[in-house]
Amino acid sequence: MAAPAPILELREYRPTDSTDTHDFHQVVIGLSGRMSLSLDGNAAQSGRVGARNGVVIPAGVRHDYRGDGPNRQVVLDVPSQVARQTGTERAFAHAAFFALDGKLLALAHRVSAGVDTSRPLDADGPAVRDWLAALTARLAPARHASRTVRLDLAQVDRRLQADLATPLDTATLAREAGMSVRHFHDCFVAMTGETPHRHLMRLRLTQAASRLIADDTPLADIALDVGFNDQSALTHAFRQHYGLTPAAWRRKHAATQRPGHCVKR
Template sequence: MSAPILELREYRPTDSTDTHDFHQVVIGLSGRMSISLDGDATQSGRVGARNGVVIPAGVRHDYRGDGPNRQVVLDVPSHLATMTGTERAFSYEAFFALDAKLLALVQQVSARVDDGCPLSADDPVVCEWLAALMARLAPARPALRSVRLDLARIDARLQAELATPLDTATLAQEAGMSVRHFHDCFVAMTGETPHRHLMRLRLARAASLLTNSDATLADIALDVGFNDQSALTHAFRRHFHQTPAIWRREHTGGGVTASVN
């Protein structure tokens, strides 16, 4: 590879492993992908629409798409990073949160592709995006390197107590961090806030219970931490774009629809 490659990719929902001789940055546009760096549990995260990951040359990464996803991927030859003085941006593997400028520029890059324009390193929008990306990564390397959360443990804690959901302050205390630092690290490693992540877990559990049990919607609401059936219905419709009753009918053949009314 003699020049940077910038393109949109979708990662398949199969476990894959790769190691390459160039640096790579992956930034989420839509959907999610899971990725583990160098087999380190504390360097396992998810790339979504609010974060990205730096993968230096030679770093093994295990990854898989979590359903439909769309990612902006930048491949940078190692020698080019050295020549341009940007090698500091690729000194360590790390997840990072997108700032407002990068979020806006990523959307512009995506819009160019949707309009049928090929991605080119000479495109003014692409050049501005690359400059903003390098500015975001290079000065922040020491801070980014300190992002270490055991997401598997956090998920297990949340899943075990969905009926009485843990708050961010409790999770931060258990991680030995301030609430602000925990929040920032969580967004950097998952692309979503702790609150949004918890809501997604609660709704996923609700959907599973609707499909695999004949519990009433009121009971399911309490089981996953909602105050009442109305609150669950509102959140469920907003997330899945259909009511719990329709979800249950479509996923069970209509056999237990009456229990959610």
């Protein structure tokens, strides 16, 4: 019987809660959008895969996941036998989120540009060898730290959302997590695919979007409440993120979101 082959393909994860466990190792790297993932049902091993990070899921590890809107992921399924044959078993010794380095990012885009999702790749093929070698090189130096220090993303989110207008700075969040600023930043990117600053900006814009359809608060007041210096700064960031101005967003959603709306017949 032939040895099982690795499979390298593009996938989109649906926005529904799903659970899986399989007898092969898996690597998921984000290209666009986001997916949420929890490993072994452990909140301390929960993260989000975006365009700047990935996750290793060893064989036998339960993972709960869902897509957060439209997303594209590069997924590599690696049979344990292939990991042994290629000498890359240590890359799959532990579940871990990781930040992409330049080589892994380039490989992800190469796969997205030309992978044939209907045909398994040869275990000796250059794409698989390159991925396994780059992954092992990326993870091996950081293994000890990733096993001993966990970042509680839910706690970080709660602390930031408590006051978006004057949020805690990265140094304070790092100190509360028991990390240096550099280690906190690296862990945060590894587990979310975005920097703390970009994450804070997204939280602010999400809160602004909700406020715009919840009531008639003036846009200038919403801008200050969620941490922008003025209405113009919010409008610029909002348009870049959502593709609409705040006023257009409010008009688009007002009819269906506000209480007391009646549909004319």
